Amino acid sequence: MGRNRISIFKITSALVLIVLLAGTLSEVSAQNHPSIIEVGEFRYGLPKALIENTDALVELQTIEAEDGTVRKFYLLDEETETYVGFTYPPFRNEYVHGVQVTGYDENEELFGGIKLGMPKHEVFENIGPATDSSFVEVTGGTFYRFEGKNYSIEVDSEDRLYSVALQGIDSYLIEQGWPRNWFRYQINTIENVTSTYMTDVSETDPTIFANTDPFRPRVEFTGAIREVPDRRKEIIDIWLTQMGQTEQVKKLFQNEFEVRENGENYWVAIQNSLIQPLLKETERGKYPTDLFLNMIGELDGEPVFVCNEFVVL
Numbered sequence: 001m002g003r004n005r006i007s008i009f010k011i012t013s014a015l016v017l018i019v020l021l022a023g024t025l026s027e028v029s030a031q032n033h034p035s036i037i038e039v040g041e042f043r044y045g046l047p048k049a050l051i052e053n054t055d056a057l058v059e060l061q062t063i064e065a066e067d068g069t070v071r072k073f074y075l076l077d078e079e080t081e082t083y084v085g086f087t088y089p090p091f092r093n094e095y096v097h098g099v100q101v102t103g104y105d106e107n108e109e110l111f112g113g114i115k116l117g118m119p120k121h122e123v124f125e126n127i128g129p130a131t132d133s134s135f136v137e138v139t140g141g142t143f144y145r146f147e148g149k150n151y152s153i154e155v156d157s158e159d160r161l162y163s164v165a166l167q168g169i170d171s172y173l174i175e176q177g178w179p180r181n182w183f184r185y186q187i188n189t190i191e192n193v194t195s196t197y198m199t200d201v202s203e204t205d206p207t208i209f210a211n212t213d214p215f216r217p218r219v220e221f222t223g224a225i226r227e228v229p230d231r232r233k234e235i236i237d238i239w240l241t242q243m244g245q246t247e248q249v250k251k252l253f254q255n256e257f258e259v260r261e262n263g264e265n266y267w268v269a270i271q272n273s274l275i276q277p278l279l280k281e282t283e284r285g286k287y288p289t290d291l292f293l294n295m296i297g298e299l300d301g302e303p304v305f306v307c308n309e310f311v312v313l
Contacts (some may be wrong), residue, residue, distance in 0.1 A: 102163040219259035
């Protein structure tokens, strides 16, 4: 199967045990993917630089928590006292992790056909009933959560919609009931992972990384897709064989898509069932994306990755 082209395969091992997460190498249903939910013109995943360079936003306040989480608030409309707040986590804080719009500007078009100031019963008619509520002492209103959703709302003492918040990706995954094994994909960057595992490999000899840790980088999809080149496909097939996978599983990885991280481009093999959701949900690279990756090898100085899932911000 390619021994004529690839003379030597080095097998490198970073851990004692080979870790293959349950369900990782099976066809993944697109229902796992959160749709892009917007609050007015704002959404989580927006670049911090874009927000800070927007002249129309007047900064009101910045709050920094002990854990490094930063929340910034901007005035949207003075007459209706409407403002927007963005949350940046202590890690990967170049993108917005959460968004909150508060006030009574009825021109703010929110998701699900709801608007600020709308009566509570109309809000629930549009987005469904809440599953949990609590009293808000500061405003005299009520805070509502929605099971399995990445948003929450607050209504004022007169039962008018006063505030809407979108939670970040990790909160969304938990609330959507993702199996806990997906959270073994540790947040990391492609740059860090490649610099860790590609220090002693040759630029001519193919290498199989038998058991590197799965990880989750945040990238931009360039919009480019290609068939996996033969030599890279051989590395994927050998790795899958070592994992004890069948020929049917090997057929899942026929294509690669190109991503960009910190100005560097990489090719990543992706399961067949994820290609169309990737194109649709990222709008061909418009939105940043979290990938669930295994780095499985190296060829000619280039890393070889397989993507088992993704989440669009």
